[in-house]
Structure formats: C-alpha cells, structure tokens
Amino acid sequence: MPGESFRFIHASDFHLENPLSDLDALPPHLRDAMADAPRRAASAVFEAALVDNIDFLVLSGDLLNPQTAGPHGMSLLLDYFDKLHAKKKPVFWTAGIVDDPARWPDAVPLPPNVTLFPKNRAIMVPVERAGRTIAMVVGRSSDGRNVLHVPSYRVDPTDHYTVAVGYGDAEAKALAEGRFDFWALGGQHNRTEIEGGADSGAVYCGTPQGRCLDEDGAHGYSTVDVDADGTTRVHAIECDTFRYVDIRITAEEIAAVGGIRNIIGEKIVRAQHEAGGRHLIVGFDVSIASGETIQSVGDVEELLTWVRREYGHGTPSAWTARINVRAPRQFPKQWTDEDTILGDFLRAAEKHRATEGRDMNLLPFTEEQPGLPSTTQSLLAEVASDQRTAVLGEATLLGVELLRGGKPNLVKSS
Structure with a gap:
C-alpha cells in the first residue's frame, strides 16, 4: 500500500566542544572565524531543518559534551530545538559517546x-503529519561501545517506511539484518555510504565541519527524500565554512612546472576553485624522489612563510598548516660512497633501514639529557614498531641536510 512522500534531514557529529585543530598557531585575521566555524556549521543544519518542506530532523550522536561545550554550546541546541518545536517539527536524537544522556543536566x-x-533499548516512534503517520523512526543511544549493536534494534514489524538511527561502526551485512528502509548513522566524521546496508540506503553523513587534515574534503549533512512508493534519494549538502585540504606533491610535478613554489600555487588555486569560496586549511605532503631534489624544495620554514604570505591573507584565505617532506628511499650513490662523515652517516642509515630500525637504540641519547623523567626517557627510547621507518627517514633527511651545510627541514617524513 503506497504511503506519503516526505523529506527529512540527517546530521551528526557536531562536536561543539571541539575547536579546529592541526594548527601550530591561530592566524589573527582568521581567529574569530575559526572559533565560530563548528557553531556556524551546526546552525546551518538547523536552519535547513526549519524550512517548510522538511518534516523531521534525525541526529546520530556526538553533538556535544555538555560539560566541555558549556552553556554556549547547549544554548545553541536548545534554541534551535525550541524553534523546531514552534514549527511542530520532531527531532530524533540518538546519542553517541560524547553526548551520553547521563551527561545532560x-x-x-x-x-x-x-x-x-x-x-x-531501542524504541520506535511514529512521525505524523496532518494526523497521519508518514514514517517510523527507531533508535537507541550508544551504550559506550564504538560498534553499533544491530540485534538490539529488534522491533515489531510495520508497513510504514522505517528510519533506523544508530551510532558506531557497522558493516553492510550486519546492518542488512535489521531489515530497515534507511540507516541514519553517526560516529564517523567523513561521509560514507554503505552499499547493501539497507533497502534504501545506509549513510554516515559525517561531521558538518571538518577539524583536521584527516577530515579533509567537503563536510555537511544529508537531506533524504522519500516518495510515496518508498523510492529514496539522498543528497549530500555542504555546510562547512573552513575546508581542510591534504595536498600531495611529487618530485615529477615539481620538475614539470619549474619549481616547488609554482606547483604549490597551482594546487592552492585549484583547491580554492573546488571549495567554492570557503576558507582552506592546507597541508602539503612533498615526496622527494632522490637526494638531488632536496635543493628544489629548499628551506621549509622559508617556504611556509612564503605560502602563508601569498595565499593565507586573501578572501577567502588558504592558510597552510604544514609542509611535510618525505625522505627519499635512496640518496645518491656518490654521497653514500664518499669517504666523509656524510658517507659514514648514510651507510649507517642504510644499515638501519635494512633491518627496518629494529636494532635502533636511542636510550644513550636520552641519558645525555640529565633530569628527564624515566617515563619520558622510555617514550623517547622505545620507538613504536609502526613508526620506526618514518622516524629513521626523518632523521636521515635531517642529518643529510646538516652534513651538506644546508638549513635543516624540521618536518615529518612519514
């Protein structure tokens, strides 16, 4: 039996308690905008929900920690909840971990x-419009686990289109066992659609505002249109005001355009065009093919100062948070063969690389710094196995630059 068409908004992971990160300093001209970015993105979700053709709002967890977000964050939620109440629009909120209901005053x-x-437990609530049920919403707040427990969503079967609201990691097979029309999921900050998770879709809509370079790209919320026959269309709506962009640069690109500054400029202009007038927070990851190309990058601190001066003060701004240089797998053979300190150093580095750093012992270096707490000595001396190659590459690049008389590029090479 056909139902009624309706539209709802799905949003999650506001994290109003968390500021933007991956910044070594706050640029003065962007400080206020950066501080307000999470609130502006969350406000955009609510403003969209207030328009007349939206029937209800679904929130999938981690909106805010009331204790750390404070009255400023709580008032934003409450003010918009009241506005939605005045327009007779239901809100369905499945809490995650940071917004545990026990924390709400x-x-x-x-x-x-x-x-x-x-x-x-999971409960099912009808959504009514003009006295008729148009959909059912079933949800359960997180019990503190990072994995969504689908079996706990068992409810009585219904002929109405059913939206399940959940928080936590889940795979398509487990979600499909719930036999719901749509899964509105939270707990992942980057948008992800899980094919086969439900009859009409299973979506992590992501956070409305990215907060680090691991959360690069567009962020926002979803509008979900359901026709009378149950046909579902999900639309990703962007509402971030700052966009993180993680840009990779290869040695071949540097050579092709005639230098590192030219390729940086090209990449930033392209990212600004794709971002549609938003501020950018940019991270560059530069790969060096061989030791000879170190000179083409030059001093990273000077490069960072230049790119911030050239592109970080416009409207919109493209602020560069970091420039990382990856050490090459091999340095020139003639450097390694030299009967010099540089040659000795590179041969020692090659020996450690061959064993993936398993025989590195950094404890003697910590002992040269009197007064270090024992826990600090232990952390510095015992490099995690999954970080040894990166640390060795960074140390090798730093040593090569110092021994060749250059200014060291104190950046990560991982």
Whole structure:
C-alpha cells in the first residue's frame, strides 16, 4: 500500500566542544572565524531543518559534551530545538559517546518535540503529519561501545517506511539484518555510504565541519527524500565554512612546472576553485624522489612563510598548516660512497633501514639529557614498531641536510 512522500534531514557529529585543530598557531585575521566555524556549521543544519518542506530532523550522536561545550554550546541546541518545536517539527536524537544522556543536566529539560533515545533499548516512534503517520523512526543511544549493536534494534514489524538511527561502526551485512528502509548513522566524521546496508540506503553523513587534515574534503549533512512508493534519494549538502585540504606533491610535478613554489600555487588555486569560496586549511605532503631534489624544495620554514604570505591573507584565505617532506628511499650513490662523515652517516642509515630500525637504540641519547623523567626517557627510547621507518627517514633527511651545510627541514617524513 503506497504511503506519503516526505523529506527529512540527517546530521551528526557536531562536536561543539571541539575547536579546529592541526594548527601550530591561530592566524589573527582568521581567529574569530575559526572559533565560530563548528557553531556556524551546526546552525546551518538547523536552519535547513526549519524550512517548510522538511518534516523531521534525525541526529546520530556526538553533538556535544555538555560539560566541555558549556552553556554556549547547549544554548545553541536548545534554541534551535525550541524553534523546531514552534514549527511542530520532531527531532530524533540518538546519542553517541560524547553526548551520553547521563551527561545532560537534569535541570535543563528538552522540549517535547525532541526524542532522545534511551541507552538500554531501542524504541520506535511514529512521525505524523496532518494526523497521519508518514514514517517510523527507531533508535537507541550508544551504550559506550564504538560498534553499533544491530540485534538490539529488534522491533515489531510495520508497513510504514522505517528510519533506523544508530551510532558506531557497522558493516553492510550486519546492518542488512535489521531489515530497515534507511540507516541514519553517526560516529564517523567523513561521509560514507554503505552499499547493501539497507533497502534504501545506509549513510554516515559525517561531521558538518571538518577539524583536521584527516577530515579533509567537503563536510555537511544529508537531506533524504522519500516518495510515496518508498523510492529514496539522498543528497549530500555542504555546510562547512573552513575546508581542510591534504595536498600531495611529487618530485615529477615539481620538475614539470619549474619549481616547488609554482606547483604549490597551482594546487592552492585549484583547491580554492573546488571549495567554492570557503576558507582552506592546507597541508602539503612533498615526496622527494632522490637526494638531488632536496635543493628544489629548499628551506621549509622559508617556504611556509612564503605560502602563508601569498595565499593565507586573501578572501577567502588558504592558510597552510604544514609542509611535510618525505625522505627519499635512496640518496645518491656518490654521497653514500664518499669517504666523509656524510658517507659514514648514510651507510649507517642504510644499515638501519635494512633491518627496518629494529636494532635502533636511542636510550644513550636520552641519558645525555640529565633530569628527564624515566617515563619520558622510555617514550623517547622505545620507538613504536609502526613508526620506526618514518622516524629513521626523518632523521636521515635531517642529518643529510646538516652534513651538506644546508638549513635543516624540521618536518615529518612519514
């Protein structure tokens, strides 16, 4: 039997308690905008939900930690919940880990249009419009696990289109066992659609505002249109005000355009065009093919100062947070064969590289610094196995630059 068409918004992971990160300093001209970026992105979600053709709002966890976000963050949620209540729009909130319902103050009740799902069981709530049920929403707040427990979502079968709201990692096979029309998921900051997770879709909509270079690219929320026959269309809506961009540069690109500064300029202009007028926070990862190309990069601190001066003060701004240079796998053979300190150094580095750094002993170096706490000595001396190659590459690149009379590029090579 055909139902009624409707539209809802799915959003999650506001994290109003967390500022933007991956910044060594806050550029003064962007400080206020950066501080307000998470709130502006969350506000964009609510403003979209207030328009007349949206029937309800689904929130999939990690909106804020009330203790660390404070009254400023809580007031944003409550003000918009009240506005949605005035327009008779339901809000369905499955809490994650940071917004555990136990953290919400008892003295601050939620408006009656907000359903905050319990942690101990899943419940199903009808969505009504003009006295008729148009959909069912089933949800359960997280019990503290990072994995979504689909079996706990068992509810009585219904003929109505059913939206399941969940938080935590889940695979398509497990989600499909829930037999829901749509999964609105939270707990992942980058947008992900899980094919086969539900009849009409299973989507992590991601955070409305990225906060680090691991969360690069567009961020926002979803609008979900459901026709009378159950046909579902999911639309990704961008609402971030700052966009993180992780840019890779190869030695071949540097050579092709005539230098590192030219390729940086080209990459930034392209990223600005794709970002549609948003501010950018940029990280560059530069790969060096061989030791001879170190000179083409030059002093990274000077390069960072230049790129911030050239592109970091415009409207919109493209602020470079870091420039990482990856050490080459091999340095020139003539350097390694030299009967010099540089040659000795490179031969020792090659020996450690051959064993993937397993025989590195950094403890004597920590002992040269009197007064270091024993825990600090242990952390510095015992490099994690998955970090040894990166640390060795960084140390080798630094040593080569110092021994060749250059200014060291104190950047990560991982």
